[in-house]
Amino acid sequence: MRQSVTISDVAARAGVSPTTVSHALSGRRSVSAATLARVRQAADELGYRPSPVASSLRTKRTHMVGLIVPDIANPFYPAVARGLHDVIAADGYYTIIGSTDGQRDTELGFLDGMVRRSVDGIVMFSFAIEEKDLTKVVPARTPLVVATGNLPSGHDRVGTDDAGGSEAATRHLLAQGITEIAFVSGPKGNGPGDRRLAGYTQAMLAAGLAPAEADIVRSDYTVAGGREVVGELLGRRRPPRAVVCANDLIAIGALEAAQAAGVPVPTALAVIGFDDIDAASLVAPPLTTVANPAYEFGRQTGQLLLDRLLDRYDGPPRTVVVPTRLVVRATA
Amino acid sequence: MRQSVTISDVAARAGVSPTTVSHALSGRRSVSAATLARVRQAADELGYRPSPVASSLRTKRTHMVGLIVPDIANPFYPAVARGLHDVIAADGYYTIIGSTDGQRDTELGFLDGMVRRSVDGIVMFSFAIEEKDLTKVVPARTPLVVATGNLPSGHDRVGTDDAGGSEAATRHLLAQGITEIAFVSGPKGNGPGDRRLAGYTQAMLAAGLAPAEADIVRSDYTVAGGREVVGELLGRRRPPRAVVCANDLIAIGALEAAQAAGVPVPTALAVIGFDDIDAASLVAPPLTTVANPAYEFGRQTGQLLLDRLLDRYDGPPRTVVVPTRLVVRATA
DNA sequence: CTGAAAGCGCTAACAA
C-alpha cells in the first residue's frame, strides 16, 4: 500500500525534480524564489506530508528521543517526562517511553529496541544496568544522558542536589535555635537517601553539633515506616525536637506519629520532608519540605541531549546538578 | 554512514539470500531447519540487529503507538500511560507521547506528526478537537481510540463510569440513613463533573429524594474551591449531613472547611471524593472516595488498539466503560 | 540554481 502523496507527485505537479522539492521544503540548499513558490503550492494542493520514516532510513535521524524510567506512573517521572518533552518538542523531537520496573533485562530490552529504532538520543534512569551493558547495546555516537548515580561517567549526567536539600532543611531548623534534630533516612545503601543523610550530617557538623548515632534512624520510604520509626523516637526519654525525613511519605508518617502521641507540630516537634509530592501541601498541617524539582530535572536532561543533537556541544561529558528548594509550610 | 551489519551481511555469511534471512528470522515463511540454524548462527556471530526503520518503510508498520494527553505530568495520565504501555509492550509496541495542554493546535500537531511517523495506532485524550479535524489528519485505516466524551462516535472509545461512581458513593451514604446529601460538582459544562453529578441525582431520585437546587453547588477542581464552597454550605441554617464531591481536591477542601468550622468528620459531616489520588489516603482523616482506575483505563485503551493492530477484531467501533470502585476510608 | 542516479535496509511478488 503506497502512501497517498509522495515527493515525486509534488515534483511532477511543480514541474521540477524530486531533488528540488526535497531541497525546497527542507531549505538545505537554495532554490529560486519562483521554484520555491511553485513547489510550496504543489505541495499544498496535493496535501503532501513527508514521510519521516523514509527520511530516517536515509539520514539515520528519527527525531525521536527515548526515555527509560523505572515506572512512568511513579509521581517523579511524569514530571521529568514533561520537562524533557517540553524542551525537545520545541525542536520537533518526540519522546518514546519505556517503563522498566528497574529490571535489568527490561532496561536492556528498551535500550536495544530504541537504539534499533534509531532514536537520536536517550535519557536513562537506570538502576540495574552496568556500564559495560550500556556500551554493548548503545553505539558510542548515540547521545545518552544518564540520571542515576550508580553509573560511572562517560556520559552526560543530571542529578539532584540531595545533600544540599537536606542541608538547607537542617539549617532552617538550626536557625530557629533547634539543635536536637533527628534524621530519618531510607534503607541502607539507597543512593538518594544516603546523600540526603550526608547533607544533614554536614549541616550539623558545620554547626558544631555531632549527631549521635541514635539520632539517625532508617525506615523504608512509606508512611507506615515513618509513623513507626518516629513513634519510637517520640517514645524515648529524650525525644528529638525535630526530624528531617528522607522523603515526604516518611514525613507524613512522622506527622501521624506526632498526632498519635499528642505531640503538637511544629511547636514540640518540627517535621521536614523531601520531594514535595502533591500530598505535601494537602496534608494537615501542610508539610514543610525540600522540593525535588522533577520538571526542571527533565528539562535539563533535554538540554544536555539537545545540545548534542543540534551540534551545539561536542565536548566531554557534562554533569548538571539540579538545585533543590526548601518549601516552608506549617510543619517547621 | 551505513549501519554496521545488514541483512545482506548475514545472508552472505550464511550462504543464503537476504530474503531467506528475512523469512528465517521473522518466521513469515517456512525455512528448513538447517537453513534456520545457519542463519541464526550467522546473525548471532555478526551481532545482527534488524532495522525497524527500514522494515517500516516497506511494511508501513512501525510498532509504535501514539498517546496524546493534555499533560503527562497530571496524575491521571501517567497511570493511563503505564496501563497502555504494559499491554502493548507485551507485543513489542512502543509508546510515543505528546502532551498538548489541551491546545487544539498542539493536539492537531501531534496527531499529524504521529500519523506521518506511521504510528500503528493512536490513543487520544482530546478536549479541543472536533471530528472533522480528526478525519482530516488521521487516515481512516489508522486505529484510533478516543478517551473523552465530547467526540462523536466512529472510533473505539474508553470511558470511566463516572455516573456509576457517584451513584455508588451516594448510595453508600443513603444506606447509612443519611439523606441530606449535597453534591459539589465541577464547573458547568465539564463532562466528567456533569456525569458525576448525574449519578448523584440518579441515586437520590431512586431513593425517593428530590435533591434541592441548593444542594448542588459548583466549584473548580481545587482544594481552595472545595473549601470555600463547602464552608458556605456549612454556614447555612440547614447544613447538609454529607457532601459528595466531583473530585478529591474538592473533597480535601471540604475536609478543611469542616475542620475550620469545627464540624467533626464523618460524624457531623460525611465527605466522599472522586478519583482516589495519592493524597486521598494521606490526608487526615483518610478520604473515602471513588477510585477512578487510570491504570485499568490505560490497559483497556491498549486492548482495543491491539485487537485491531493484530487483526483480532475488525468490526464497528466499540466502547468500554471502566468501572469505578468505592474506597471506604474514614470520612464516610 | 537544478537534475539524474544511486541507495539507505528491508520485505513482497513472483518465479523456480
Added chain:
DNA sequence: TTGTTAGCGCTTTCAG
C-alpha cells in the same frame, strides 16, 4: 524450500 527482482519514499552525491 529458496532466490531474483523490484521498490517503499526520501536524500545525497555528483554532474551540469
